[in-house]
Amino acid sequence: xxxxxxxxxxxxxxxxxxxxxxxxxxxxxxxxxxxxxxxxxxxxxxxxxxxxxxxxxxxxxxxxxxxxxxxxxxxxxxxxxxxxxxxx
Amino acid sequence: xxxxxxxxxxxxxxxxxxxxxxxxxxxxxxxxxxxxxxxxxxxxxxxxxxxxxxxxxxxxxxxxxxxxxxxxxxxxxxxxxxxxxxxxxxxxxxxxxxxxxxxxxxxxxxxxxxxxxxxxxxxxxxxxxxxxxxxxxxxxxxxxxxxxxxxxxxxxxxxxxxxxxxxxxxxxxxxxxxxxxxxxxxxxxxxxxxxxxxxxxxxxxxxxxxxxxxxxxxxxxxxxxxxxxxxxxxxxxxxxxxxxxxxxxxxxxxxxxxxxxxxxxxxxxxxxxxxxxxxxxxxxxxxxxxxxxxxxxxxxxxxxxxxxxxxxxxxxxxxxxxxxxxxxxxxxxxxxxxxxxxxxxxxxxxxxxxxxxxxxxxxxxxxxxxxxxxxxxxxxxxxxxxxxxxxxxxxxxxxxxxxxxxxxxxxxxxxxxxxxxxxxxxxxxxxxxxxxxxxxxxxxxxxxxxxxxxxxxxxxxxxxxxxxxxxxxxxxxxxxxxx
Numbered sequence: 001x002x003x004x005x006x007x008x009x010x011x012x013x014x015x016x017x018x019x020x021x022x023x024x025x026x027x028x029x030x031x032x033x034x035x036x037x038x039x040x041x042x043x044x045x046x047x048x049x050x051x052x053x054x055x056x057x058x059x060x061x062x063x064x065x066x067x068x069x070x071x072x073x074x075x076x077x078x079x080x081x082x083x084x085x086x087x088x
Numbered sequence: 089x090x091x092x093x094x095x096x097x098x099x100x101x102x103x104x105x106x107x108x109x110x111x112x113x114x115x116x117x118x119x120x121x122x123x124x125x126x127x128x129x130x131x132x133x134x135x136x137x138x139x140x141x142x143x144x145x146x147x148x149x150x151x152x153x154x155x156x157x158x159x160x161x162x163x164x165x166x167x168x169x170x171x172x173x174x175x176x177x178x179x180x181x182x183x184x185x186x187x188x189x190x191x192x193x194x195x196x197x198x199x200x201x202x203x204x205x206x207x208x209x210x211x212x213x214x215x216x217x218x219x220x221x222x223x224x225x226x227x228x229x230x231x232x233x234x235x236x237x238x239x240x241x242x243x244x245x246x247x248x249x250x251x252x253x254x255x256x257x258x259x260x261x262x263x264x265x266x267x268x269x270x271x272x273x274x275x276x277x278x279x280x281x282x283x284x285x286x287x288x289x290x291x292x293x294x295x296x297x298x299x300x301x302x303x304x305x306x307x308x309x310x311x312x313x314x315x316x317x318x319x320x321x322x323x324x325x326x327x328x329x330x331x332x333x334x335x336x337x338x339x340x341x342x343x344x345x346x347x348x349x350x351x352x353x354x355x356x357x358x359x360x361x362x363x364x365x366x367x368x369x370x371x372x373x374x375x376x377x378x379x380x381x382x383x384x385x386x387x388x389x390x391x392x393x394x395x396x397x398x399x400x401x402x403x404x405x406x407x408x409x410x411x412x413x414x415x416x417x418x419x420x421x422x423x424x425x426x427x428x429x430x431x432x433x434x435x436x437x438x439x440x441x442x443x444x445x446x447x448x449x450x451x452x453x454x455x456x457x458x459x460x461x462x463x464x465x466x467x468x469x470x471x472x473x474x475x476x477x478x479x480x481x482x483x484x485x486x487x488x489x490x491x492x493x494x495x496x497x498x499x500x501x502x503x504x505x506x507x508x509x510x511x512x513x514x515x516x517x518x519x520x521x522x523x524x525x526x527x528x529x530x531x532x533x534x535x536x537x538x539x540x541x542x543x544x545x546x547x548x549x550x551x552x553x554x555x556x557x558x559x560x561x562x563x564x565x566x567x568x569x570x571x
Binding site: 053056057059060061063064065067068070071072074076080081082083084 | 310403406407409410413435436439440442443444446447448450451453454455456457458459460461463
């Protein structure tokens with residue numbers, strides 16, 4: 001636990017952006033989240049599409065592809081290594 | 089908390105806390121065999137009615153209960169769990185008994201060893217009464233309805249028409265329905281917090297690596313955690329004290345111990361609590377907002393340093409989804425490729441697991457590198473805060489007999505702390521506690537408390553104080569209280 005008296009108000013969007021390396025990093029996040037998870041306020045909910053089992057499977061593959069594309073748009077500094085825990 | 093002088097009425101046993109049961113055992117007001125009989129009868133009769141029971145071990149519990157009684161008689165005290173019944177999610181192995189992982193293809197699977205946590209609890213005099221139902225393969229691949237389980241949809245003890253939450257569904261049901269005093273569960277991304285919240289019990293997800301996963305099904309090596317569902321925060325602490333600790337058989341072990349000392353934690357007036365008003369006022373579904381507002385008022389009454397904050401906007405869902413799916417695809421590769429996956433109950437889960445084979449190394453590495461940045465961000469955040477609080481879920485559970493409603497709910501554009509907190513805190517390996525904080529339409533809602541790594545005593549002290557000031561954790565499903 002930290003006992004430092006640091007104001008959390010300094011954790012601003014700019015601060016987060018700095019923590020995350022470079023400004024463009026967050027842009028794809030925000031775009032993706034704003035467009036993919038919810039309709040505009042007040043818009044009617046989309047009717048669920050009737051689909052065959054094969055179509056549902058293809059949708060699952062497409063979802064993975066979409067995530068892959070989304071991740072590929074994110075630039076990360078070279079010195080950021082994967083969050084593995086290596087032990088001797 | 090029970091005191092030795094408080095006589096425990098046998099009618100109150102099903103909903104007594106561990107501390108009360110321990111006091112009654114030590115005072116010889118009741119025996120471990122009595123407890124095994126009372127809870128065993130409820131587990132065997134009511135468990136199947138709620139699809140909570142995977143395997144009854146009540147017939148095998150007599151010896152353990154007798155040993156506990158003998159030890160207590162000789163004043164060989166082994167700790168607060170001695171002689172007290174418990175259950176485990178059916179992804180923990182128990183030697184010689186089926187461990188189904190909640191999935192039809194594994195219904196005959198038997199291991200010849202106990203999971204590390206089962207061994208630890210048994211060594212402390214715990215009395216294992218049963219293995220508890222769960223979502224198949226802990227939900228790996230993603231599932232579309234409560235029926236995604238070998239044992240049927242987990243039914244909410246407060247209203248059987250609604251889902252219990254998952255994947256530790258049977259563990260939450262058993263505690264909420266008074267079938268067991270506590271149960272073990274596991275969480276990769278929400279599998280303890282969600283069912284604990286929906287069923288109105290306290291659920292503790294410890295820091296990654298604090299509790300051994302040896303002998304438990306793996307879904308995601310870098311995300312799986314073992315935790316506790318119990319009647320109150322204090323009981324969660326008592327159980328964690330016994331199950332935490334290093335284990336060379338778990339490559340993810342942090343090799344740290346945990347000593348439950350909530351009474352010696354610092355004053356709440358000195359704690360800086362991060363939260364967002366919008367999480368309580370606008371993000372929850374409309375009917376939940378007044379109850380969450382009241383819960384926030386309780387928090388403010390003992391935590392004067394409430395500081396508005398927010399999480400960084402990161403696509404936690406895709407990041408954690410990529411990591412879980414990639415690791416699960418590796419773990420279950422042969423299961424998927426040989427077609428056994430088609431025997432699962434949930435078609436969306438079958439499709440999801442098949443599709444998970446198509447993630448690339450690049451996807452996984454990218455997600456794990458973003459995870460590094462999330463870890464850094466949380467480290468910075470907790471430099472200025474002691475805890476984060478937010479609603480555990482913004483909604484009530486879906487119905488148990490229908491596919492999940494996947495209509496995107498209307499939520500504010502602006503985010504606070506709660507949106508994505510379950511995924512974010514799992515990615516960062518942080519401990520979290522959920523406690524009941526109200527009721528809406530007869531169903532419980534929960535408040536989650538998240539802290540930095542290995543701050544379990546801090547979040548448990550907070551949970552205890554919240555429960556000292558509220559009565560939600562003392563309420564029980566009326567029908568089950570009379571049974």
